[in-house]
Amino acid sequence: MEEMKKGLEGVVALDTKISYIDGIQGILKYRGIKIEDLADLSYDAVSYLLINGKIPGEAELSEYSRMLKENRRINGKQIEVLKEFEFGTEALDGLRTAISCTAHFDEENNHHTPDANKNKSIRLVAKFPTIVAALHRASFGEKPIEPMDNLSHGANFLYMLSGKIPTELEAEAMEKDLILSAEHELNPSTFALRIAASTLSDLYSAVICGLCTLKGPLHGGARKGVMDMLDEIGSIENVRDYTLGKLENKEKIMGFGHRVYKTLDPRARIYKDVARALAEENGDTYWFDMAEEIEHILYHEFIEIRGKPIYPNVDFYSAVVYKYLDIPAELATSIFAMGRVSGWIAHCMEQYSDNRVIRPRAHTV
Numbered sequence: 242m243e244e245m246k247k248g249l250e251g252v253v254a255l256d257t258k259i260s261y262i263d264g265i266q267g268i269l270k271y272r273g274i275k276i277e278d279l280a281d282l283s284y285d286a287v288s289y290l291l292i293n294g295k296i297p298g299e300a301e302l303s304e305y306s307r308m309l310k311e312n313r314r315i316n317g318k319q320i321e322v323l324k325e326f327e328f329g330t331e332a333l334d335g336l337r338t339a340i341s342c343t344a345h346f347d348e349e350n351n352h353h354t355p356d357a358n359k360n361k362s363i364r365l366v367a368k369f370p371t372i373v374a375a376l377h378r379a380s381f382g383e384k385p386i387e388p389m390d391n392l393s394h395g396a397n398f399l400y401m402l403s404g405k406i407p408t409e410l411e412a413e414a415m416e417k418d419l420i421l422s423a424e425h426e427l428n429p430s431t432f433a434l435r436i437a438a439s440t441l442s443d444l445y446s447a448v449i450c451g452l453c454t455l456k457g458p459l460h461g462g463a464r465k466g467v468m469d470m471l472d473e474i475g476s477i478e479n480v481r482d483y484t485l486g487k488l489e490n491k492e493k494i495m496g497f498g499h500r501v502y503k504t505l506d507p508r509a510r511i512y513k514d515v516a517r518a519l520a521e522e523n524g525d526t527y528w529f530d531m532a533e534e535i536e537h538i539l540y541h542e543f544i545e546i547r548g549k550p551i552y553p554n555v556d557f558y559s560a561v562v563y564k565y566l567d568i569p570a571e572l573a574t575s576i577f578a579m580g581r582v583s584g585w586i587a588h589c590m591e592q593y594s595d596n597r598v599i600r601p602r603a604h605t606v
């Protein structure tokens with residue numbers, strides 16, 4: 242049997258057309274297009290690109306957006322169920338159950354035809370933000386806010402969360418967040434989802450596998466970890482002691498390091514610009530300055546201790562963006578999932594289209 246690679250590091254498990262990462266040079270492409278060239282598009286366009294394999298033409302985009310808007314609403318029965326959920330520090334627990342519940346209300350849940358999968362994928366992308374916002378409001382006894390059809394995917398989410406129409410910059414920030422979170426090759430949640438899909442399980446079940454795997458603090462849960470860390474540090478003067486203490490105790494600092502990137506994650510650079518712009522618009526650079534100080538100290542201390550630097554990953558400056566958008570930490574993983582669902586669906590379809598059950602071996606000891 243072949244040598245065991247702990248954590249499957251460096252193991253190539255499948256072919257994909259969906260995304261490409263060069264971890265040495267810090268390059269990320271969705272469907273052959275650099276992330277820097279996608280960040281200014283709409284989430285609808287990027288979702289279409291990921292799932293359908295090409296940038297939509299004007300008519301295709303307008304039809305796709307129309308279908309997403311038409312499917313944003315959730316039914317009254319489902320709202321009643323959501324009200325029963327209680328979650329404390331992690332909204333994803335509620336989201337996981339709510340998506341499972343959405344499957345029960347979807348007549349095509351166990352239909353596996355390409356048309357049924359297409360319909361389900363539109364419903365999933367469209368309803369994720371409505372469910373996340375409704376769950377959040379239900380957690381403090383508030384009714385859900387009806388989606389507003391003239392707002393983009395991201396802006397409508399912010400509106401459904403708070404009832405306020407976001408500023409242009411806030412709307413742009415949310416849209417970029419969903420785009421930057423949408424896809425990342427064979428990350429842990431996507432791999433888990435592809436394993437589920439490889440057994441020919443249905444789209445909802447595969448997405449729930451992705452959600453469950455995204456939750457962990459070493460993956461998507463790190464975004465909440467960063468938000469909690471910023472609160473815990475409390476002031477820029479405490480950054481040095483906090484980070485050095487963590488390194489001395491050999492504890493992980495959330496939002497840093499990556500299995501594939503050995504340089505700055507290209508998404509982190511874009512998020513940093515978005516966080517800076519929001520800080521300036523808010524006239525309050527407190528969170529941004531603290532984050533930059535953490536980045537600076539860790540970079541230099543890591544070189545000192547280990548002879549190589551460590552860089553922020555996608556979860557670091559996204560957490561700062563959420564701070565400026567007034568998003569509570571317990572929603573961070575669910576919002577990550579709102580973006581990632583398009584990538585997950587694309588991978589599910591790719592797996593179905595050329596399937597072989599994923600079943601590696603273990604080395605028995």
Ligand SMILES: CC(=O)SCCNC(=O)CCNC(=O)[C@H](O)C(C)(C)COP(=O)(O)OP(=O)(O)OC[C@H]1O[C@@H](n2cnc3c(N)ncnc32)[C@H](O)[C@@H]1OP(=O)(O)O
Pocket residue numbers: 248428458459460461463491492493494495496497498499500501551554555556
């Ligand atoms: C969306 C995403 O999933 S992005 C990643 C989000 N996760 C985080 O931000 C959590 C913090 N980071 C980590 O735990 C890791 O860097 C991971 C999980 C992202 C990558 O893990 P791996 O490739 O397995 O690297 P591994 O954890 O073995 O790290 C290698 C070494 O660097 C250290 N290291 C890695 N990341 C960090 C960190 N964030 N803080 C402190 N030390 C770190 C490890 O302790 C380890 O040290 P060792 O060789 O003495 O054991």
Ligand SMILES: O=C([O-])CC(=O)C(=O)O
Pocket residue numbers: 424425427428429500501554555
């Ligand atoms: O690729 C990974 O391992 C984690 C990651 O950055 C992501 O899922 O966006």
